Amino acid sequence: MPKITVGRDEEDKQKYGLEGTGKIGKHLVGENEEAHTANTVYFDIARPHVMGVFGKRGTGKSYSLGTIAEEIQTSSVAQNCSTVIIDSMGIYWSMKHPNDRAASMLEGWDEKPEAFDVNVYIPEGKVQSFEQNEMPYDDTFTVNPGELTASEWAMALNIDINSETGILLDRIISELSDRSGVDYNLDHIIKGTHKFEFDEHIKKNLENRLRNAKDWGIFGEESSLGKFTERGELSVIDVSVFGEMSSGWSIRSLVVGLLAKRILRQRMEARRVEELEEMEGISENEMPIVWMMIDEAHQFLPAKGETPATHPLLRWVKIGREPGVSLVLATQQPAKLHPNALSQCDIVLSHRLTAKQDIDALGEIMQTYMRHDIQHYIDALPDRTGTGLILDDNSERIFPIQMRPRKSWHAGGTPDAFTD
Numbered sequence: 001m002p003k004i005t006v007g008r009d010e011e012d013k014q015k016y017g018l019e020g021t022g023k024i025g026k027h028l029v030g031e032n033e034e035a036h037t038a039n040t041v042y043f044d045i046a047r048p049h050v051m052g053v054f055g056k057r058g059t060g061k062s063y064s065l066g067t068i069a070e071e072i073q074t075s076s077v078a079q080n081c082s083t084v085i086i087d088s089m090g091i092y093w094s095m096k097h098p099n100d101r102a103a104s105m106l107e108g109w110d111e112k113p114e115a116f117d118v119n120v121y122i123p124e125g126k127v128q129s130f131e132q133n134e135m136p137y138d139d140t141f142t143v144n145p146g147e148l149t150a151s152e153w154a155m156a157l158n159i160d161i162n163s164e165t166g167i168l169l170d171r172i173i174s175e176l177s178d179r180s181g182v183d184y185n186l187d188h189i190i191k192g193t194h195k196f197e198f199d200e201h202i203k204k205n206l207e208n209r210l211r212n213a214k215d216w217g218i219f220g221e222e223s224s225l226g227k228f229t230e231r232g233e234l235s236v237i238d239v240s241v242f243g244e245m246s247s248g249w250s251i252r253s254l255v256v257g258l259l260a261k262r263i264l265r266q267r268m269e270a271r272r273v274e275e276l277e278e279m280e281g282i283s284e285n286e287m288p289i290v291w292m293m294i295d296e297a298h299q300f301l302p303a304k305g306e307t308p309a310t311h312p313l314l315r316w317v318k319i320g321r322e323p324g325v326s327l328v329l330a331t332q333q334p335a336k337l338h339p340n341a342l343s344q345c346d347i348v349l350s351h352r353l354t355a356k357q358d359i360d361a362l363g364e365i366m367q368t369y370m371r372h373d374i375q376h377y378i379d380a381l382p383d384r385t386g387t388g389l390i391l392d393d394n395s396e397r398i399f400p401i402q403m404r405p406r407k408s409w410h411a412g413g414t415p416d417a418f419t420d
């Protein structure tokens with residue numbers, strides 16, 4: 001049977017065949033309940049991509065993110081990749097367990113339930129909360145306050161950078177970074193509020209906000225974000241603990257923004273060395289290609305407004321190909337995702353969507369080569385869990401597919417009120 005590989009150009013298909021690909025699902029042939037599974041659909045893992053994973057509530061986005069991560073981990077290029085999942089719901093720790101309940105389903109795919117070697121990281125200051133609630137984790141992370149710009153602080157603290165409070169903040173950060181580079185902590189910033197001539201209530205306002213930021217539990221003397229880019233590793237950054245806080249999404253965005261900046265910088269430096277080595281005939285990855293997967297992506301990279309993750313993620317989207325970073329953005333509402341990210345997706349996996357603005361947003365991505373209205377493709381999908389459409393910019397084709405079942409346990413399942 002001819003192989004379907006999305007996200008890979010003809011040259012790589014000829015040269016590498018299925019090496020460095022993952023099995024994402026099976027092609028669905030026929031419409032609605034008549035549809036049956038045919039050829040396996042593979043996706044390219046070896047090159048950088050921007051991938052969109054869409055679908056309304058409960059259609060399988062988080063499940064599919066897990067499947068994609070599993071495929072990266074088991075691919076022939078796994079040792080040259082590093083995967084980071086930003087886990088806003090606290091559900092990916094369960095990948096450590098095999099998906100025994102899907103054993104018979106997996107048999108039909110020549111697969112078996114499998115546990116994955118996942119490292120779950122939580123904010124250092126939230127250890128107590130995780131332990132009290134018996135939530136599993138492996139290690140902690142911190143970020144260095146000195147790596148944040150004044151405007152990132154302003155976004156995270158919900159301050160208008162042009163307001164009096166914003167101006168005070170800007171002065172403090174400029175003074176500290178002129179004096180100490182990135183080597184200063186949150187207490188230094190708090191002390192700085194008293195160093196400048198501003199109204200007392202402005203100073204107090206900023207001081208209170210900064211003191212609240214201490215409770216976020218993410219700041220340390222040094223950033224430990226570098227440890228997420230180890231070869232062959234699957235890291236889960238559990239930021240679910242900020243769920244109840246009013247500034248929860250700003251804090252998560254701050255972590256993602258800093259991480260995205262750091263990884264891009266590291267990869268750009270590594271790429272320079274790799275290029276020099278390539279010139280000398282040495283072909284070795286200095287640092288793995290990084291795949292970052294983000295659920296609820298519209299919260300980090302919204303169509304309207306800005307978060308501390310907006311610029312760093314847009315840089316990944318715009319220039320990530322050259323240094324070698326891949327982004328997987330999952331959202332219920334593609335219309336709410338930043339249009340620059342949406343238009344740069346070269347692979348889209350879309351489960352069922354119903355809201356008109358979301359269907360229109362999807363339709364706009366690859367409208368040039370669609371034979372039918374996107375609605376037609378969605379309507380033709382069988383009403384089964386795990387079905388969706390793959391839009392492939394490389395081959396300029398659309399494939400209805402059935403996603404493959406998870407090998408590892410999915411903790412995000414829909415609960416029910418039945419007693420059996």
Ligand SMILES: Nc1ncnc2c1ncn2[C@@H]1O[C@H](COP(=O)(O)OP(=O)(O)OP(=O)(O)O)[C@@H](O)[C@H]1O
Pocket residue numbers: 055056057058059060061062063064332385386387402403404405406410412413414
């Ligand atoms: N390919 C699949 N095969 C079998 N079951 C699946 C598949 N995809 C999803 N499911 C099941 O469908 C349910 C919903 O999936 P999931 O939690 O991924 O939805 P979601 O789109 O992320 O939802 P939300 O937007 O509410 O977070 C889960 O119970 C999951 O086990």
